[in-house]
Amino acid sequence: MRRRTFIKTTGVLGVNAALPWADLYARARKSSEFLKEKSSDRMLFPRPCDGAELPISPVGLAWLPCPAAADYRVEIFAQNGPRVYGQNVGKDPVHLPGRILPSGDYAWDVIALDEKGTDIARRGRQSFKILPGAAKLPWVDPNELLSRVPAEHSRILYPRADLDRIRATLSTSRAKSWRACKSAAERALSKGIPDFPKYHLIEDEGTRRLEYGRYFSYFRGYVDGALMNLSLAFLMSEQDKYARAAREILLEIASWPTADDDVTSVSARWGDEAGLSFSKCAHIAYDWLYPALSDAEKRQVFDMCRARAWQTYRRLNRGDYLTYPGESHAGRLIAYLTDMSLAMAGETPDAETWLTYSLKAMLTFYPHWAGADGGWAEGTPYGLWYNTFYIPAFESLRQLADYDLWQRPFFNNVRYFFFYCLANHGEIRPFGDSAEGGGPGVRGGSGYAELMSFHAQRFNDPYVGWWVEQIPGYDGRKSGFAALMHEDELPARAPGDLPNSRAFKGVGWAGLHSDLTSPKSDTCMIFKSSPYGSVSHSHADQNAFAIMKGGTALAIPSGYYGPSYGKPHHAQWTRSTKANNCILVNGQGQKIRSAKANGAIVDFKDAPGYSYVTGDATPSYAGRLNKCIRRILFLRPGLFLLLDEIEAPEASQYQWLLHAFEQMEIRDNQVTSRRRDATLNVALACPLGLNLTQTDQFDTPYNYGIPKAYHRDRANHWHVTAETVLRSKKTRIAAVMAVYDADDQFQVQPKHVNGWFGAIARGDFGQVEGWIRTDENGGTRPSSFTKDDIDRPIDLWGRGRDGEIFFV
Secondary structure (H helix, E strand, O other), X not given: OXXXXXXXXXXXXXXXXXXXXXXXXXXXXXXXXXXXXXXXXXXXXOEOOOOEEEEEEOOOEEOOOOOOOOEEEEEEEEOOOXXXXXXXXEOOOEEOOOOOOOXXXXXXXXXXXXXXXXXXXXXXXXXXXXXXXXXXXXXXXXXXXXXXXXXXXXXXXXXXXXXXXXXXXXXXXXXXXXXXXXXXXXXXXXXXXXXXXOHXXXXXXXXXXXXXXXXXXHHHHHHHHHHHHHHXXXXXXXXXXXXXXXXXXXXXXXXXXXXXXXXXXXXXXXXXXXXXXXXXXXXHHHHHOHHHOOHHHHHHHHHHHHHHHHHHHHHHHHOOOOOOOOOOOHHHHHHHHHHHHHHOOOOOOHHHHHHHHHHHHHOOOXXXXXXXXXXXXXXXXXXXXXXXXXXXXXXXXXXXXXXXXXXXXXXXXXXXXXXXXXXXXXXXXXXXXXXXXXXXXXHHHOOHHHHHHHHHXXXXXXXXXXXXHOOOOOOOOOOOOXXXXXXXXXXXXOOOOOOOEEEEOXXXXXXXXXXXXXXXXXXXXXXXXXXXXXXXXXXXXXXXXXXXXXXXXXXXXOOOOOOOOOXXXXXXXXXXXXXXXXXXXXXXXXXXXXXXXXXXEEEEEEOOOEEEEEEEOHHHHOXXXXXXXXXXXXXXXXXXXXXXXXXXXXXXXXXXXXXEOOOOEEEOOEEEEEEOOEEEEEEEEOOOOEEEEEEOOOOOOOOOOXXXXXXXOOOOOXXXXXXXXXXXXXXXXXXXXXXXXXXXXXXXXXXXXXXXXEEEEEEOXXXXXXEEEOXXXXXXXXXXXXXXXXXXXXXXXXXXXXXXXXXX
């Protein structure tokens, strides 16, 4: 194949995107000062945060760079005491010490050095605390780790030493998953081999992009699907029929070009998904099929795997991943590089380079999109996929080298992000790209059963195991690369002693539930106000909410992730504020595709009778608003009180948005969203007056700008806009929202009293009551307040069914 000229491009996927101009300028100036803030949306977040308390020792460190630095020196000090650690660490702004530090308070600093080793800048000291009983995970030389890897294959996920033990249980405690594995392999026996792609030869960019999407889905069916299913079936059964079919696919793709500018490269300018399948799967197939390959075939496949590993490394290194980890697909590659190095350990000295680079990220800031408390900023769809991609790397390091990255705080907590920020029976999975694509309540779990069952067994967590067992259609079978690692039976116990709500402030998400132990009737609100902004697969949806009842979606993020990434409907509607349950000012929303268009969860409290969360989305409006605070009080089991405090630089009109799958009913200032047996009643109030309208049209239709041959039918969604009648520099919009289904005894009575708007809800649960102050000057307080002897100004007040009172 004729070699093509490789071109860096900022194309729709951002593959190998050029560094932002502002950052290039800073580099050109060779500033001798540390950056005070990120100069690029893709730059790393400094970690740990100043004052962080962490259950691990030593602490992985990451900092904003000094553009003129040729080297850095890290120093750690006992709090108000002597230096206890100092090390020159090279030019990358990340470091994990190789020495365990005892629990206690520490300060740390970073010194930038020039080419001669002279100090040119100090970042300034920051503090952290290592908690008592902290896990121990110091840096270990990658050569040492690689030397621990056994010489024989298999290695990845299923070390050869474990195979007999696993095979002995395939007809007993792993029988369900083994049957599923064999069934997938049987279907793949007649799959044949994939065709080499041709989409890159299409001249029209729009058509080429759509054909690229079709091709990588097709190619995944061969590589991520058939090849891996066949390889695993052979590894467990040693049956030649599986090896023959897998070998046919593997040898075919091993014959394809591996140059960086080839169409199947991870650096291909037409899109990288085919290359990502190579980087994810080829080396594992080599490892699992090893005894079925002839010496010549082993050499051919190994050479391909080695070339693909270097290709992966070059892409990461070119983009300076250790400084700029914010390109989404690179977050897969950095993990793949670890299991590539383990699969080929002892067969090439190159593995040390790959593993060193990968572990520098894995042990400091990785994952870029994650908070230490377990949240995933890109949302639960991408959180599902990306928290699956690193499992082979982490498990293989643990099994082969006795090096356990699962001890890092995020990985200990991430299962609870899905536990809380999804509805177990949910038909949607807010927020971000693919939010409409299916929650745990459809398609046998939509992949969440596999991920969460893995975590239930990895951490022996009965609550998470119970959560998996509640998924509609779950039958105990597992699929995927790790399907046979654990036995079918899960540890399981209802989470009766867990709180019903939880916030993940690191990424700005919260999941509020009425009763986690009853998914069929659970009222669930997911709320988002994220410091990560609207970049990558995230949308301009700070302070957005979604509501489900027993998994039925009543308030949704609207629009579709399609027809392809970045096409008009996706780019102009789905990513926008107007597609979400948010606030507009003069019809304008938050800035799209900007890390600075961010928000934050600034307050959260959970008690048996209520949950409270506050989001500040002011920065996301890029100057259109001086204030955008949303306060939400949830009085269990089904009453939400929502207050938006809004202020603009000039007199403006404001729009309060609500979206649903089905047509809503409007009566005066009330909106009702119904779906199946579930109901959401919303009553609105605003001093400026409100005018409510509804449409089922997207501003940018799904098929707009798409060639007719690629059109697909997609149902419209319904959109209610409550617009202020008058203009003002500031206002308050209050919403009382009642959620119930046909089985609930739930009566709600909205009330207006002297600048206050509220409701009393009654049912078999008892009674709850809540009030929102709509007039900033305040009027006579509702009579419910007087006996509570509250002397301070109040914006939001509620009494739970247990009698406990909350106010703010």
